[in-house]
Amino acid sequence: MSSIPVFLTSEKHHILIVGATSAAMAKVGLFTPTGARISVIAPQVTDALREAGLLPEDTGRDLLIHDRPFSEDDLEGKTLVYIGVEDDLTEERILRLANTRKLPVNVIDKPAKSNFTTPAQFSRGPLQVAFSSGGDAPVFVRRLRSSLEKILPPSLGVLAAAAGAVRARVKTIIPDGTRRRLFYDRLYDNAGTYADLDQTEVERLILGAARTHRVGATTGQVQLVGAGPGDPDLLTIKAHRALQQADVIVYDRLVSRDVLALARRDADLIFVGKREGDHGIGQDGINRVIVEEALKGRRVVRLKGGDPLLFARAGEELEALRAHDIHVEVVPGISAFQGIAATTQIPLTDRAHASSITLVTGHLKDGAYKDWARLAGEGQTLAVYMGVKGAPKISAGLIGEGVKASTPVAVVENGTRANERRFYGTLATLPEVVTQNNVKSPALLLIGDVVSTAADLAWAAKESDRLVATA
Missing domain, CATH: 3.30.950.10 (Tetrapyrrole methylase, C-terminal domain)
Structure with missing residues (x-):
């Protein structure tokens, strides 16, 4: 099923969870930390919450608990409804009433009956990552979430929270948007440096790094990046990172569309390739483009098929960039x-x-x-x-x-x-x-x-x- 990826503002929602099943308790546990208002309704639901360790005295979070069967009035004022009951007739009744009121309703673990689903997710502080296959491939979603959880250290959450806390002050220290984005890129790349530090210390270190970051009318930088022979899976990790961080990507005809699809969405794409009988702007024109873009203070990726140093006229581009004292880096690629x-x-x-x-x-x-x-x-x-x-x-x-x-x-x-x-x-x-x-x-x-x-x-x-x- 196709779906619309949306994050909702938790404090503006009142969630109704009907049921005392383990699936219903899992939803209570998922949403309790978000700050949303939550009502839980079912006979013996207090016992289920106690067994799951989800009573307010256990979590320190407010929870509206109703130890009784569901009634139609329970839908009043609710913005999201989760149904996790064992009785099919009760399930159908709640579903019908919620749909009549045009409420978003999720029958837990039954996506065909639901008009929205809750994706698999994990968080690192304020960073939230969600995954969904629309119910088609839940095992794939679980594996993907597990893979990302392994490579994203818990310290990233503290770093993100600290960066958010000092964001306005960093903007004052580094007013230029491009320079500031490059600063945050570097901060992310060095996330491991901040492991085992509390947020206050990380905030202090971020501000110190911002003050020593070069600001003002400085030249940008250029990366000559190998796009490989065409299969995007053969792109190096460093090349992928360069595409994600670029302000502008200057590419030729040999770069596949699949590789370009990995670029930052708001990056400017400039085609400088040659075609049969058409030499385009020529090598001098290409040199001029990458120099001019770098002198604007932008981060430029010159994307070349294969390896940038093999039959790609990189020597002429390096010479042009060095003549203008522009910092340049070469990212190798797999050649044809x-x-x-x-x-x-x-x-x-x-x-x-x-x-x-x-x-x-x-x-x-x-x-x-x-x-x-x-x-x-x-x-x-x-x-x-x-x-x-x-x-x-x-x-x-x-x-x-x-x-x-x-x-x-x-x-x-x-x-x-x-x-x-x-x-x-x-x-x-x-x-x-x-x-x-x-x-x-x-x-x-x-x-x-x-x-x-x-x-x-x-x-x-x-x-x-x-x-x-x-x-």
Whole structure:
């Protein structure tokens, strides 16, 4: 079921919980600390509350307790209704009356009968995290909550409460919004520093850190971030953090939409990619964009497919940023040759086939092709980036230098993505493989005997043997 994620202001609500079951007591325990007004109604409900340790003298919280059966008047003034009774007729009656009054009603553990559900949740001080699958996958929700609870330390709650208490004073010390957000980002990254401290001490430390934080008209910073070959699961944790903290993201054509979806929602996205027959704003234009954005005091992510230092013209961008004394950091990424080796299960080096691997681009700055003489052959693996258009010249050049025409070749388009396509052939048939399958960029060429070990080829060989054996 689809649902609307909403947090309600607790002190503005009066919750009615009907029932003395363990499920009803669980709801009492869940809502008692929130400060909402709570009425609990059922025969022997006092005994159930006592057994659960939820009486006001146990919790120190107010609770309206009615040791009697439900009546229609109990719905008056209530804003949320929970039903946790064992009797089906009573359940149906309360549900019908609540629906007639158009009240939000939850029949505990029966989402099909409810018009709202209460998500799984946990908190760290003022930080509240809620999860819901609409009742479709409760085990997944439980596992997700458990995973997050493990990685978010309890000290984060104290830090959040302290940050909230001094928020106005921090705003006075760091008036610039971007600088202040960067300060809080750094505070979160160092949450472990504040473990085992009380809130008053943490407040003092936060204010001290704010006073020493650089403020005023300072330049921003730039991160050259590797987006990987396309599968968002291959993005590094640091790259994901950079996307979440960026004010502006300058990205190229090789960055997948799935990766961009992980960016901070209010970040500005600037496309600077090149397309067939369209070079866009060019490298000089890209350099100008990232410099100008950084000089505005913004946190800039220059997002590049694969690894930012491999065939990505990072050197020119680093030079431009350094010329303006802009702080720059490089966040590495998984390159296409690594991701594709994984999806095809081709070991790029192998004791039986290759002791070295060479990475080349299919064209150079001046458009000329490389001298292929020492790049491939027996005992070597060659990975060619941007080699689709140059496939005929690559094939002819390598064969002309003595590389066997029968050398296995893999051509992989959109490697690691959902629309990945894989084709196999030999060095001699490479041009045909590209043209007959209409291979488009981004694509990688893998050339060498290691290609013969690809999982696809191993499966095909096994299937062929099976067919021969059964013929």
